[in-house]
Amino acid sequence: MLELRGISRYFGGLAALKDVSIKVEKGEFVGLIGPNGSGKTTLFNIISGVLKPSSGRVLYMGRDITGLNPNKICHLGIARTFQIPRPFKNLSVIENVMLGVLFGNFEQFVPYSEENVKQEALKYLNFVGLRVDESTMPDELTAVGLRRLELARALATRPALLLADEVLSGLNKEELAEASSILKRIRDEMGITIIWVEHIIGALMNLVERVIVLDYGEVIADGSPTEVSKDERVIEAYLGEES
Amino acid sequence: MFEQIINAAINGILLGGVLALLAFGLNLIFGVVKIIHMAYGQFVMLGFYLIYVLTVQLHVPLIISSLIAICAMAVLGILTQLLVIEPLLDAPRLNQLLALAGLIIVFENLAMVIWGADYRGIPLYLPILHIGNFYIRFSCLIAFLGALMTLGLLYLFLHKTYIGLAIRATAQDVEIAKVMGVNSRLIYFVTLAAGGALTGIVAAFFTPIYTVHPHFGSSFTIMAFIIVVLGGMGNLLGGFISAFIIGIVTSVSAVLTTAEVADIIALLIFILVMLVRPQGILGVRGT
Amino acid sequence: MKSPWVKKLFLLLILVLLVIFPAASPSPYLVHIMTLIFIWAYISTAWAYMGRFGLVSLGHGAFLGIGAYVTALLFNYFNLSPWIGMLIGASSAAFLAAVLGYACFRFGVIGDYFALVTLAVGELVALSIIALRDTTGGSLGFTIRNLGNAPLYFQFSNKVYFYYLSFLFLVFALYLWVRIDKSKMQKALRAIGEDEIAASSVGINIIKYKMTITIISAFLTGIGGVLYAQYITYLNPHTLSGVEVSLAIPFKAILGGMFDMWGPTIGTAMIVSLEEYIRVSYGTKFIGISEVAYGIALIVLIIFLPKGLYGTLKEMKIFKNERRRQYGCNKRKEVILRGR
């Protein structure tokens, strides 16, 4: 479904990503981990079109999407959430999600009527378990609420592939389990392929089927959670010092 | 024709020195207070009028009236900070921009009310040097050397004193400068005072060269903007270099075409740089 | 404004009053002032189309000048009726806006950078008009050929026609504002104004919407230039283009409050009245004193009422409801947090 071919990205001479090649199949639930500054978010920014790679290509459903604008990529069916939630603060929570419905993936276009769009938006808000009313503004939500809003807005664009960026950061233990179960349900019930970046590795390892590890902008491991946690280089770079 | 161009280029370099001084002040204010001082050129205009009033109407010697003007402009800078900039420090950038643009209207029309729309100049005739086929105005030469000296002193101030260091630190990260014990409010006042004083100095150097009228300032604001943007906003070294580039480009193109076309060319450069590389074309950074 | 019904009746009343105003007015001078208010209110409303979405242009003088000059030059030199010339003039303004907008949006020039670029463009157009002095008359300006009463050539011996005409234009601009508010575009532009990256990641085509609103705004402003030039039958680069006009337009809108559809109109009414009042009471003794007062008023207003006069008043009026709403929600927020 998604294929990265030799992606590199430099910031003023510093390499954030070096020759990264990854393949993700339809229906997979992939975790992407790595220490701080290893290039995870940069990779997401490149896939979603916010950044252009210095070299390499991004292929999606066999089509070259390198360097397309983010809105174009969203229309093709790739949605993302942001590491630091970026709600539109002057729009209500429902309006935030309605934007996704209105401007998202065109293939399943809903005829424009305020009511239709609102119902559609509420559907996604319900799915992620965020119950709000008409007038709730994003700044009234807490950390968990904002994460849910991010997910609902991304889902509202009706993606085939979801890039989830640190959905768990800022949450406490109870909230962790719940938020990660939502991700699982998105994959299982909606059939959306997910790539999940996370720095809370414990929660991720329990859920995903495959883990890719980045370190200093390079892929150092790719395999099932059990394989990866046994990998020498991963332990060296990451897990080893933790325990 | 070729000689004319060379001569224009030389004049451009001489002019560039003063422009560098002007741009330095704008740049310093932008770098430290993070504010685009829209009414900066109008300070020069007011300084010019002040010198005019003191020398021509009150018969104060030029040097002394220049010094008075420099101090007065520093005070005006402080007042601007106190009355306009400080209340808007946490406001959206555009509100700051528009309030300072409001100052343009106030200053220009105030000058109009007091001095009317006539051109005023100081009757001071300095010799023109002939070197071979080239003509260099002595007043330009003085302005150039004076500007370079001022810039040198500014460099020493910024690099050798505690307060200079605090200014440079504040430019990079106000919040951390504060927790280092820097009183940022004081630093802002010092910066605006220094920026104001610089416009006074520029006015003093320009008195023998130009005549003044109420709308005299805006062309200097625009010129200073162009230089600052070309060199990269907040980049003092870049501003210094691009002052000479702009000085040469405008005076050479003024000789080849007309003064308006020269201004149009400068504006086009400005727009292009803003579009393509708002961080400036000179990729160096130094404070 | 208790109910839509009362509000509609109130609007209708004002409409009727404005329509019969010229007949009832004690002096043509008042009609003249009202006409000026309509024209500038129309222009600053057109400006606020962009401004309220964070696209603050300080170069609308460019569009005003191009609209006016192209139309007037076509009339003076080729005898083309300003009714047709106006479309060409406004299209030229829109074309410049399209080129400028595309360049800015392509390279991601936003916020105060956008303001500075447009400021430069406004000045550029003014300088070009001066530089082309052989055709445009340069700084001295030029006068539109007088045909007496020639409605087909946008000239009326009775200035009352201009009153009604500019009134219609203003009503049209306000109507368009409402239409935009009900469209999908308004939602997109609000999102873009807040966070471009997030907006594009939910599929909003940033360049398309920003271009659309910029072109609409420039086209209407271009027509505004024609309206003003035809009314006073004289063009000058300093009154139609350049920094001063370019700043005066947004100032009017901001003074009233650019986020509300009535803001620009109210701001314009205030400034034009203030200018006229000072001019009449002090005459020509202190040329410029009214501008000084206006400049100071502006700075004070930006500092103390950043949402503009009308915007702030309106906010205060609904403030109580607003609070209650938020309070109610805070309670519910607890439910959202703890309930699950």
Next chain:
Amino acid sequence: MLRVEKINVSYGEFQVLHEVSIEVKSGETAIVVGPNGAGKTTLLRVISGLLKPTSGAIYFDGHRIDDKEPHEIVELGIALVPEGGRLFPYLTVYDNLKIGSFAKRARGGFRRTLEEIFELFPILKERRNQLAGSLSGGERQMLAIARSLMSQPKLIMLDEPSLGLAPRVVSRVFEFIGKIRSQGYSILMVEQNARKALELADHAYLLESGKLEFHGGREDFLRNPYIKKAYLGI
């Protein structure tokens, strides 16, 4: 030495800290642990005067400081090592250290303190003329700590000193903090890396969603079953 009494802090409508009280005794090290977004950084910002509490009081050495400006608080002897170091990247290492001694009480002793610092961190002496932005992550954190020492503080506040550093470097940074601690400075440290930080602590606080959930000596902390599970992973 430092006493924070029941402070409430809000960003606009959103309350970040609720009735938080902490205390650091002279010569002691206190740590505040808690997840991301719990309000730890906010706490340090309030103490250093960058943010004003809506209610409550802060006392330092008998002075009430919650209404003082940041530069006045520095003069009283509180130094902050901000999150991620926050050096002045375009100043040299030397200038970064010099600005550290900007407080009037520290200026006189600038030379002497500098010598001490160079002894403690020889690498900084080597790099004194390099731009701070060109240092490696670990060196930057060292410089940030050294810069705070330049003001000859009585209390040093560290904001997540381990953030963004490789595990090996983290150990080195904590070693240095231990060294500073042994020289008798009072320390208030905010950390996510609870296990490492607790090794240095005399007293610890747990902050969750802006509320102080637990506090006690190191031993009490290590014994608490909830903390053991949630933050120490035991």
